[in-house]
Amino acid sequence: MLDRDQAAIAATLLHGPDHLPDGLFAGDEAAVLRGLRVHATTIFHARLVALEESFPRTRELLGDAEFNRLSRLFVEDGGASGRSLTDIGDGFAERLTNRDAADLARAEWLWLQSYHAAEAPALQLADLAGLDEATLLDRPTRCHPAARCLALDSNIAPLLDPALPPEARTLLFVRPGADVRIVAIDASVAAVLADAEEILPLGNLIAGLDEAHPDGGAAIAALIDAGAFEKV
Structure with a gap:
């Protein structure tokens, strides 16, 4: 009724x-x-x-x-x-229709989505310390629920965070703790993150990045440090 x-x-x-x-x-x-x-x-x-x-x-x-x-x-x-x-x-x-405004609005909307995403512990580099290579590569990995990627068409990144470079064209929104962080990343990194919507071995992500990035292992480490993955 x-x-x-x-x-x-x-x-x-x-x-x-x-x-x-x-x-x-x-x-x-x-x-x-x-x-x-x-x-x-x-x-x-x-x-x-x-x-x-x-x-x-x-x-x-x-x-x-x-x-x-x-x-x-x-x-x-x-x-x-x-x-x-x-x-x-x-x-x-x-x-x-204003390109800068559209980019900025999309970024602010993803910031809100990241902020309101489900709670989950973030994978940390300390969680990987002491693992042998085989165990490290087999470690289950999945994107953190708060992780969001955005491809930009303009130079609005510093309007979100003055520390971001104007030439940044792909942004990663993460919330490993209470606050949302915005990180500039390569488009190839964003593509690998999209693959990590489901649980995958860490080695698969490193191998995927190695095909399009000069150092897949370092790129994955930077993502972990940023809080892009859930601790599963």
Whole structure:
């Protein structure tokens, strides 16, 4: 019953009063419509605020007025329909025609996904200390749930972290502890990380990197040090 009523309210807010079932609210039609308008305005404002909080750097890059205009278009065009406030930014970056802003919004969205990802202990280099070569290469490995990779089309990396080089074109988002870290990586490293969505022996990842990277072992060590893998 509650789900049905909520669906009816959502349909009314999205498509108009003709979708409001008779008897859902007490009072005459004018009073009900006034209440729905207030409710719709409140939801609309909450969605705009959620977008501002999800993309603070993109907002700063575009300026308040332009960001607000684009946010309103996104909400009015149904881009936020059916989404919770925490998920409202999904797809917002794809609506941006400014290349720098689109890249920055995609990066901020992945930062949030990394931040809210499932908890899991990160594999550390200390966990590998003392292992013989065979045991090391057979060590089960899998990407950390918070690890995300992003290919950039512009020089926005320093806007996320001033320590990142402007020429960085592939970013890795990790959260080995409480804080999200952003690391510049090679595209070949990102491809190997994609293979590690399922558990694989560490040796397989090193071999995969060796084909496209001058030193696969060192690259894997750098990923472990960054917190890119889950301790399994």
